[in-house]
Amino acid sequence: MTILEQSFPGSSDQEQGAYAKIKTLPRARQGTEQQGAYAQKKKLPRDPEALRLRVGCIGAMSDKEVQQFTKFLDEVGAVVLKPDREEDELETYQTLDRLLGKHVWHDMENDHGIVELNPEKPTSINVADTHHPHQPHTDDAYTEQPAVFMTLNCRVAAKNGGESVLVSGADFLDDLSAEDLETLKKPGMVTMGRRPAEPNAPWKFTSSIPMFWVDQESKRLCLRWRCKDKCVKEVAPEALELYERLNNIALDDSKQLVVPLQPTEVLVLDNRAHAHGRTPYPKGEPRVLWRKNYFGNGQLAQSIKTGMVDHEAVQKPAVPMVQEALLGACSLVQYRLPVLRRNSSEHFT
Ligand SMILES: [Fe+2]
Numbered sequence: 194m195t196i197l198e199q200s201f202p203g204s205s206d207q208e209q210g211a212y213a214k215i216k217t218l219p220r221a222r223q224g225t226e227q228q229g230a231y232a233q234k235k236k237l238p239r240d241p242e243a244l245r246l247r248v249g250c251i252g253a254m255s256d257k258e259v260q261q262f263t264k265f266l267d268e269v270g271a272v273v274l275k276p277d278r279e280e281d282e283l284e285t286y287q288t289l290d291r292l293l294g295k296h297v298w299h300d301m302e303n304d305h306g307i308v309e310l311n312p313e314k315p316t317s318i319n320v321a322d323t324h325h326p327h328q329p330h331t332d333d334a335y336t337e338q339p340a341v342f343m344t345l346n347c348r349v350a351a352k353n354g355g356e357s358v359l360v361s362g363a364d365f366l367d368d369l370s371a372e373d374l375e376t377l378k379k380p381g382m383v384t385m386g387r388r389p390a391e392p393n394a395p396w397k398f399t400s401s402i403p404m405f406w407v408d409q410e411s412k413r414l415c416l417r418w419r420c421k422d423k424c425v426k427e428v429a430p431e432a433l434e435l436y437e438r439l440n441n442i443a444l445d446d447s448k449q450l451v452v453p454l455q456p457t458e459v460l461v462l463d464n465r466a467h468a469h470g471r472t473p474y475p476k477g478e479p480r481v482l483w484r485k486n487y488f489g490n491g492q493l494a495q496s497i498k499t500g501m502v503d504h505e506a507v508q509k510p511a512v513p514m515v516q517e518a519l520l521g522a523c524s525l526v527q528y529r530l531p532v533l534r535r536n537s538s539e540h541f542t
Contacts, residue, residue, distance in 0.1 A: 234363035252284025270463030294491030341489030413500030
């Protein structure tokens with residue numbers, strides 16, 4: 194049963210037991226059935242409610258709640274924690290730090306490693322520019338080592354708009370041929386950067402790492418993305434058409450999942466599987482989110498496969514269903530023929 198087929202909270206004891214078994218095994222040693230599941234691309238649901246996981250208190254999550262949280266990130270790559278109560282706003286980070294590991298440094302972070310996204314004190318041109326959408330992107334795409342997990346903690350929700358928007362990296366992959374993918378796995382195809390919020394500010398950081406790459410430890414195919422906005426510095430001529438195509442997918446309403454966040458809710462996203470952005474909202478309207486990103490080397494490091502899909506699964510050439518059925522029939526004949534011959538000889542001698 195996948196996470197989208199079951200209703201949360203409260204999966205069955207049998208499911209909990211099965212999952213507890215998987216959790217104890219290192220990723221590389223899990224069985225073939227599980228590997229088959231990981232050959233599926235991580236896909237976001239069509240209904241944002243399917244991402245919500247109700248918990249008592251994020252700062253004191255039970256073992257069962259942590260298992261459910263893990264399963265969401267492992268299978269879907271996204272979850273919205275919806276706490277019944279918040280006793281201390283910083284306690285949330287004791288849990289996130291423990292589970293998700295070392296946080297990604299940011300030059301505008303506070304003493305707790307949190308970056309406040311607030312148009313009153315903007316950290317980037319996109320945070321300042323509220324009446325335009327912040328187009329889909331993966332975080333830290335302007336660095337050499339982007340975050341594994343992105344977390345957004347809603348403190349003040351805008352009254353009109355300002356919702357989070359998610360896009361599945363799988364939708365990009367579905368549109369790419371093997372040749373296209375190889376082009377985008379090269380460094381230097383798209384150079385992205387970050388600019389301070391002041392007008393005409395110079396580039397502060399830039400990176401030209403590949404748009405798609407294979408994590409050497411997990412062998413998972415990972416995504417780096419940024420729609421064509423003021424933070425994209427340069428696109429190589431050989432990637433222009435591909436980048437345009439993917440940009441259109443990311444901006445297609447039918448591919449975007451709009452997720453409204455309420456105060457105290459925390460969105461946790463696999464930053465190497467999906468992109469995120471936000472819808473516009475009126476200038477001057479209060480909206481505050483806390484962002485803290487992680488490298489994924491915490492307690493759940495061995496329990497969550499990050500990235501879009503097993504690289505091996507996208508390397509195989511596509512085999513049409515009829516061809517696959519014929520290959521299956523041929524192998525059955527090859528297997529059965531010696532048996533038939535042996536039985537025949539037994540009957541006639
Ligand atoms: Fe972001």
